[in-house]
Amino acid sequence: METSEMDQVLSDTAIEVLESMFFTSVAGEAAPGESSQGPWISARMSFQGKPAGRFGIRTELETGRKIAASFLGIEEEALTEAQTGDVVCELANMLCGSVLSRLEEDSGFELAHPEVDPPEAGCPECPTARCALELEEGRLAVWLELEKAG
Numbered sequence: 001m002e003t004s005e006m007d008q009v010l011s012d013t014a015i016e017v018l019e020s021m022f023f024t025s026v027a028g029e030a031a032p033g034e035s036s037q038g039p040w041i042s043a044r045m046s047f048q049g050k051p052a053g054r055f056g057i058r059t060e061l062e063t064g065r066k067i068a069a070s071f072l073g074i075e076e077e078a079l080t081e082a083q084t085g086d087v088v089c090e091l092a093n094m095l096c097g098s099v100l101s102r103l104e105e106d107s108g109f110e111l112a113h114p115e116v117d118p119p120e121a122g123c124p125e126c127p128t129a130r131c132a133l134e135l136e137e138g139r140l141a142v143w144l145e146l147e148k149a150g
Contacts, residue, residue, distance in 0.1 A: 001103065003128065003129055006103065006128060006129035006144065007129045007130060007131050008131075009099060009102050009103060009129070010095075010099060010129050010130065010131040010142050010143075010144060011029060011131040011133065011142075013095060013098045013099045013102060014026070014095055014131065014133055014140065014142050015133065016098070017091070017094050017095055017098055018067075018091075018133075018135070018140075021071070021094060022067055022070055022071045022091065023070045023071070024066075024067055024070060024135055024136070024137060025135065025136045026133050026134070026135055027133075027134040027135065027136060028133070028134055029131065029132065029133060029134070030132035030133055030134040030139050031132070038060050038061065038062065039060070039061040039119060040058055040059065040060055040061060040119060040122075041058070041059060041060075041061045041064040041084065041085065041088050041116065041117075041119075042056060042057060042058035042059070042088075042116070042117040042121055042122070042123075043056060043057055043085075043088045043089045043091070043092040043114045043115060043116050043117060044056035044057075044092065044114065044115065044117055044121075045089075045092055045093065045096055045111060045112050045113065045114035045115070046112045047096060047100065047109050047110065047111045047112065048109065048110045048112075049100070049104070049107050049108055049109035049110060050104070050107050051104075051146045051147055052146075052147045053128070053144065053145050053146040053147050054124075054144075054145045055092065055095070055096040055099070055143070055144050055145075056092060056117070056123065056124075056142075056143050057088065057091060057092045057095065057140060057141065057142050057143075058117075058122065058123055058140070058141045058143075059088070059138060059139060059140045059141070060138045060139060061084075062137075062138060063135065063137045063138030063139065063140065064084050064087070064088050065079055065084050066137040066138070067087060067088070067091065067135075067137060068083055068084045068086075068087035068088070071087050071090075071091075072087065085116040088116065089113075089114040089115065089116060090114075092114040093111065093113075093114050095142060096111060096114075097109075097111060099144060123141055123143045124143060124145050127143040127144060127145045128144050128145050128146040129143070129144045130142065130143040130144070
């Protein structure tokens with residue numbers, strides 16, 4: 001599958017999962033680059049299978065809090081930092097599983113537990129596929145890095 005097709009799978013999957021499981025509306029695709037200088041939250045995970053690789057998401061911390069509050073059905077003010085991190089990790093987990101099942105329907109994968117990245121972490125410079133989405137709540141970047149067979 002070509003990179004542009006994988007980018008589209010990331011985008012389509014993210015929109016479906018955000019709207020159906022996180023009650024978050026997607027306004028459309030965002031231009032590349034980060035639009036905010038505020039604090040960010042990101043989560044990444046690795047997976048084994050054919051192919052193996054890594055997957056991650058990144059969003060402004062405030063956007064992550066809004067997504068978490070919506071997912072948990074509680075007021076944003078009542079959220080703890082741990083709850084926000086847990087929901088961002090759960091979003092990464094759901095997206096990764098859904099993306100992999102669409103890319104490799106006949107393969108089995110073992111997903112590692114997602115972890116919140118340190119605040120300074122970003123997306124890999126040259127991922128296999130990526131997309132950025134504008135949400136009502138802010139912006140979300142999604143990336144996938146597949147290991148080269150060899």
